[in-house]
Amino acid sequence: MPEAVFFDLDGTLADTAPDLAGILTRLQREHGLAPTPFAQLRPQVSHGVRGMLGAGFGLTPDASAYAPLAARFLELYADALCVETRLFDGMDALLDGLDAQRIPWGVVTNKAERLARPIISALGLAERCACVIGGDTAARPKPFPDPLLHACAHTGVEPARCLYIGDDIRDIVAGKAAGMGTVAAAYGYLGSAEPIDAWQADVIIQHPLEILTLLGNR
Numbered sequence: 719m720p721e722a723v724f725f726d727l728d729g730t731l732a733d734t735a736p737d738l739a740g741i742l743t744r745l746q747r748e749h750g751l752a753p754t755p756f757a758q759l760r761p762q763v764s765h766g767v768r769g770m771l772g773a774g775f776g777l778t779p780d781a782s783a784y785a786p787l788a789a790r791f792l793e794l795y796a797d798a799l800c801v802e803t804r805l806f807d808g809m810d811a812l813l814d815g816l817d818a819q820r821i822p823w824g825v826v827t828n829k830a831e832r833l834a835r836p837i838i839s840a841l842g843l844a845e846r847c848a849c850v851i852g853g854d855t856a857a858r859p860k861p862f863p864d865p866l867l868h869a870c871a872h873t874g875v876e877p878a879r880c881l882y883i884g885d886d887i888r889d890i891v892a893g894k895a896a897g898m899g900t901v902a903a904a905y906g907y908l909g910s911a912e913p914i915d916a917w918q919a920d921v922i923i924q925h926p927l928e929i930l931t932l933l934g935n936r
Contacts, residue, residue, distance in 0.1 A: 719821075719933055719934060720821065720879060720880060720881040720899060720932075720933065721821065721822075721875045721876075721879040721880065722821065722822045722823065722824070722848070722869075722870070722873050722875040722879065722880045722881070723816060723821060723822075723823040723824075723880070723881045723882075723883065723929070724823065724824050724825070724826045724866065724869050724880060724881070724882045724883070724898075725823065725824070725825050725826070725882075725883050725884075726764075726825075726826065726827055726882075726883065726884035726885060726886070726889050726903075726906075727825050727827035727829055727834055727837070727838075728763050728764055728766075728827065728829060728885075728907070729763055729764045729884075729885035729886070729903070729906035729907035729908075729909075730806075730883055730884050730885045730889075730903045730906050731805065731806070731809060731825060732803055732804065732805050732806065732809070732837065732841060733803065733804055733805075733806055734763060734803045734837070735756070735759065735760045735763045735907065736756075736801075736802035736803065737795070737798060737799065737800065737801050737802050737803050738759070738763050738770055738795070739756050739759045739760070739763075739770075740798070740801070740802070741770075741791060741794045741795045741798065742754065742759065742770045742771075742773075742774045742791070744794055745774070745787065745790060745791055745794065746774055746775075748790075749775075751774070751775075754773055754774045758773055759773050759774070760907055761907050761908060761909045762907070762909055763907045763909070764885055764886040764906070764907045764908075764909040765886075765909050766828060766829060767788045767791050767792065769909060770791065771784060771787055771788060771791065775787060792833075795833070796833065799833060799836050799837050799840065800836070800837050800840035800841065803837060803840070803841070804841075805841060806905060806906075806926055807925075807926070808925050808926040808927040809926045811926075811927060811930075812926045812927055812929050812930060813843070813846065815930045815933070816933075817846060819933065821933070822848035822873050822875070823846075823847065823848060824847055824848040824849035824850065824851065824869050824872070824873060825838060825847060825849070825850045825851065826849075826851045826860070826865045826866055826869050826882065827850075827851070827852060827853065828852075828853035828859045828860050828865075828888075829852055829853060830852050830853055830854050831850065831851070831852025831853075831854055831855050832852070833852070834850050834852045835850050835852075838850050848872070848873050849869050849872040849873060851865045851866075851868050851869045851872070852865075853865070855868060856868040860888045860889060860891070860892035861887075861888035861889075861891040861892045861895070862892060862895065863892050863893075863895035863896035863897075865892070866880075866882060866892055866893060866895075866896035866898060867896050870896070877896045877897040877898050878897050878898070880896075880898045880899070881898060881899045881900075881901060881929075881932070882896070882898045882899070882900055882901070883900075883901040883902075883903055883923075883929065884900075884901075884902065884903060884906075885902070885903040885904075885905075885906025885907050885908055885909075886906075886907070886908070886909055886910055887910040887912055887917045888910075889902075890902055890917045890918065890919045893919075894918070899920050899921075900919045900920045900921075901919060901920065901921045901922070901923055901929065901932070902914050902917050902919035902921070902922045902923070903923060903926075904922050904923060904924050905923070905924060905925060905926070
């Protein structure tokens, strides 16, 4: 049985897409553009600002207009981090189950730590969460294993005794590189061009509560 469980944030622990899409819509309106349909934006949420500006403005980070738009996006988002963001269905019960079994759990995300922590607090999880590791917490973000190894060091659990759950191929790559068990969340955003079956995760789940089954709590 795993001795610690770590979650990606966007698209795995919480459905942050409504807030991120809302910020993009505000930014598009500031520039006189029609909003991009939500269905087109949702798969890009796991890619953060890069994904949002790519979907909404057709920009890549090397474009001259990218940096000022990214700064404005983050300015708007910092003031509305958790308006419509909610835990995914079943996640409350999963976290309760982990707490009941005294299995520490934490969040490892590529979102900046200064943005991730307020979201965890607004969701009422700050006192229960063993760690919040952002994309700027360790030397390198996912798909490198650095953030996950940082989480292990913080919680005092060896990587081989940990489980990492994510909704993007980089989560699985990072988890495997860290030596963890990996779980692909098929209910998430799945922004990768590769189908989830090709990610080589140890397990694919359709619902958060399937994690309790993996832990032997039937």
